Amino acid sequence: MRALKAVLGLLVVLAAAAGGLYVTDRLLASPDATGPSGGRSAAPLAVETIPVETLxxxxxxxxxxxxxxxxxxxxxxxxSGRITRIAFHPGAEVAKGDILLELDDRAEQADLKAAEATLTEAQAAFARQEQLNRTGNASDAAYQTAKGALLRAEAELxxxxxxxxxxxxxxxxAGVVGLTDLVEGQMVDASTAIAxxxxxxxxxxxxxxxxxLLSRLETGQxxxxxxxxxxxxxxxxxxxxIDTRVDAATRSIALRAEIPNDDRALTGGMFLQVELVLDERRQLAIPEQVLSVDGDRNLVLLARDGVAEQAEIEIGQQSNGMxxxxSGLAADARIIVTNLHRVSPGMEVEATARDRHAQSPLPAGDEG
Structure with missing residues (x-):
């Protein structure tokens, strides 16, 4: 019985060995798909590219x-006087010369009429003296006295x-009038704040x-x-x-900016965050997702003539994801934005342009 089992085990081993030899032979007989004599090469990797922008x-x-x-x-x-009319509404816009407040003016009206009457009398007296002086029937002294009286009457008027x-x-x-606590009938003087x-x-x-930053400042910035x-x-x-002096305590210089305020959104006393633009320029820009860092080098992958290339660039500011x-990048370069984790320099790629207007920010899966 033991001999029979031994024979059967030997047959199983021989069968397994024969099967392995057959499979090996078939594999060796098949053409090498990646070898130089296989008759075909691996398909290029499909990637999407975008142009370099100027921002x-x-x-x-x-x-x-x-x-x-x-x-x-x-x-x-x-x-000083008593208020007879408040002619404005707090918060209203007024034009230059508009009456805002009227005081009791009865005494001043009377004084004006008296001055007008005095002026009329002085004009008549001067006209008579001028006529007499012209005909030689009045002295120069009388003429000068009448002229002086006329001038005083005009000044009084x-x-x-x-x-x-x-x-x-x-x-x-012209402007906007603020709040007031005054009421009609109230007495005011030169020390009373109206509005x-x-x-x-x-x-x-x-x-x-x-x-x-003084040397970089100029009006109009x-x-x-x-x-x-x-x-x-x-x-x-x-x-x-721009102020003409530097504050010795803070070593700062005071500036004043003007902001159009047609809709009256801003008002006096408001606290504002200010951003002063010292320099503006237009430069080439790429999405920050396509940028890779190797030590102190900044690298991007480009598609050129069906081949992936790596470019080392010098970067500047970042703004809104760009x-x-x-330096280091031509204006006509095409930046690879997909399959970045599979692309390596020198690899054949099949590049397809991505519509920059239709695209949303690069998805996380495209970054590599």
């Missing part, structure tokens, strides 16, 4: 600033008219930056401002004034 990059410095109206005054009366006009408080410039008046058509923003009151807006303006290319 605007800027060098900026940040600061904090305080807004102020281009023109702002505290309105006060030039004379002007003074009475000015005093009457002081009973009307007018807007010195504020602000010209908000243009807002000025004062801020300071380090003196080290662009500024961008943001406010917590308007988190979704960016306000743009330009430098209008990286500035300072």
């Amino acid at each position: 605007a990059f800027s060098e900026t410095v940040r600061a904090v600033g305080t807004a102020r109206a281009r023109k702002a005054v505290d309105l006060v009366a030039e004379a 002007d003074r009475a008219a000015a005093l009457l006009d002081d009973r009307h408080i007018r807007a010195p410039f 504020t008046l602000d010209d908000l058509s243009v807002i000025e923003v004062d801020f300071s930056i380090s003196e080290t 662009q500024v961008k401002l943001t406010s917590a009151a308007w988190p979704d807006r960016i306000f743009e303006g330009e430098i209008s004034r 990286v500035e290319v300072v």
Whole structure:
């Protein structure tokens, strides 16, 4: 029985060996798909490419600033008296010369009429003396006296008219009137604050930056401002004034920017974040997802004539997912953006252009 089992085991071993030899022979007989004599080569790797873009990059410095109206005054009366009419509504816009407040002017009206009557009498007396002087029937002294009386009467009329006009408080410039606590019938004098008046058509923003940037400053430079009151807006303006002195305590220099404010979104006293643009330029740019770093080298993969190439580039600023290319890349280069983990320099690739307008930001799976 043991002999039979031994024979059967030997037959199994021989059969397995024969099978292995057959399979090996078949494999050796098949053509080598990757060998130089196999008759065909591996298919090129399919990749997508995008062109190099040209974008605007800027060098900026940040600061904090305080807004102020281009023109702002505290309105006060030039004379004391009782309020007879408040002619403005707080928060309303007024034009230059509009009457804002009227004081009791009955005495000034009477003085004006008296001055007008005096002027009429002086004009008549001077006309008589002028006629007599012309015919030689009056002395020069009488003529000069009449002329002096006429001039005094004209001056008194002007003074009475000015005093009457002081009973009307007018807007010195166009702007927005602030709140007031005054009521009709209240007594006011030159120390009584009536209201504020602000010209908000243009807002000025004062801020300071380090003196080290003084040589790079000039009027007309662009500024961008943001406010917590308007988190979704960016306000743009330009430098209008540069201070003539550096603050010795802070070693900073004060600047003033002007920002158009047609919609009155900004007002005086607001706190603003300021971004001053020192330099603007247009440079080649690529998506930051296609950039790889090897030590201190920055590398990208390009597709050229069906072959993948590696380019070492010098980069600059980053903005909104794009990286500035300072050097090392031609403007007509095609950047590989897919299958980056499978592409190596010198590999054959089949490049397909990706529509830059239709594409969304590169998905994570394309980065490599």
